[in-house]
Amino acid sequence: MKKTPFIPDRLPLQSDQLNQLFFLKELIEANKKIAQYQVLLQNTKLPSHLLLNPVMLNEAVQSTKIEGTQVTLDEVLEVETKSRKNNKDVQEVVNYYQALREGMDKLALLPISTRLFKAMHLTLMSNEVRGSNRSPGEYRKIQNFIGPEGCTLETATFVPPQPQMVDNHMNNLEIYINDPQDELDELVRIAVIHAQFETIHPFLDGNGRIGRILIPLYLFNKKVIDFPNFFLSEALERDKHKYYRFLNDTRYKGDWNQWVQFFLQAMIHQADKNIRLIHDVNQLYEHDLELSQSLINSSGVKKLVDAMYQKPIFTVHTISAIADIPEGTCRRYLTALESSRIVFSDGKPRSKTYYYYNLLDKLR
Incomplete structure (x- = not known):
């Protein structure tokens, strides 16, 4: 039998179409969790x-x-x-x-x-x-x-x-x-x-x-x-x-x-997943930034690590543009980070692609 096109309810819904007691517990919890997520983002x-x-x-x-x-x-x-x-x-x-x-x-x-x-x-x-x-x-x-x-x-x-x-x-x-x-x-x-x-x-x-x-x-x-x-x-x-x-x-x-x-x-x-992500990423950022700075004695390393959070898969060309670091300097930094297993590359002799798996594992 041929179905006829649906005619939607007009909004706002009538008061008897929603019983807020039915989902009150979830509504309170959802508002609480989203507020918690916002506070975490503000203080990350x-x-x-x-x-x-x-x-x-x-x-x-x-x-x-x-x-x-x-x-x-x-x-x-x-x-x-x-x-x-x-x-x-x-x-x-x-x-x-x-x-x-x-x-x-x-x-x-x-x-x-x-x-x-x-x-x-x-x-x-x-x-x-x-x-x-x-x-x-x-x-x-x-x-x-x-x-x-x-x-x-x-x-x-x-x-x-x-x-x-x-x-x-x-x-x-x-x-x-x-x-x-x-x-x-x-x-x-x-x-x-x-x-x-x-x-x-x-x-x-x-x-x-x-x-x-x-x-x-x-x-x-x-x-x-x-x-x-x-x-x-x-x-x-x-x-x-x-x-x-x-x-x-x-x-x-x-x-x-x-x-x-x-x-x-x-x-x-x-919201629960987002909250866990922010906690995990905070810890990761603090750990990997400190480790990177111990390997490379330069103020530029923080710019590089920050850029890796924006593009966790990257080439020297793309990451140097984001971090505003010369490509040659960027390449030296990445060699040090790769030797300490902070980043990994595909091993190509030219135009390597780098992977910041520590972050990718948390995003996936």
Whole structure:
């Protein structure tokens, strides 16, 4: 039987659609954990901006993995440093990373809005990746449907709203994001907003990725976090079948409580992981910086170690530019670090690629 396009609830939700007692424990815990993570970032020994590049790239890897790409963080970093050839899976990750950076930058000028969504989507679908021929940067004008590969409209698990209704539904979502008119906690709101975006499915492709970028942008915009660096894709990828099922249950069963509880649990899991990462990286930074300074009697060694946190896979050329150290000096420093097993190289006589595995092991 042919399924009919879904008509989403209007936002804000009615008061009887959410029972906050159902997920109150998770809401309190999620807020506590995110606040703890923010305090740790503010007081970290390692300048927190140094970790942003690899952490954002890892988010890009995890988010595109949900969509079926098969690529690792190491592979993306190798392409970035030009020691590996690019391919379409890596390009999808790079596009996601660039769309995320673009969203962060444009928030200074734009509200979270259709203009922002379309700009990020255009970037996400650039460079001839899968879906690049499916109206990049524009809301869909045809009916789409969601389900297993090869499914039809009849066998789809979900049929989003009619294309002529997309602008209307997205306008309602945009108004809710910027002027919600309810008493919900911001963490509950972003759970509702993410689900609503995925339900409207405004683009022909890339909706999941744009919807996941929206999470840290919203939390940053509402000052829940100090920088848009709280990413949920890894936690959602871990339970992706639950993720899809509970999203569908908001649509066909009206079960928002189950969805919000799941979303908050994912936040708690990710915050716990982030907190452990900051603790571990702090210890690593302190240890490896002290060891490096004992090997190399120069103030420049700190600049080199700091640069390695931004690019844990690198060549002399790339790392010397970031650290602002001459290449010859950089090469001497790296020889000393490699002899003490702080970094490892691929052993090539020319254009070596170096790996800072101590950090990569904690990021993966």
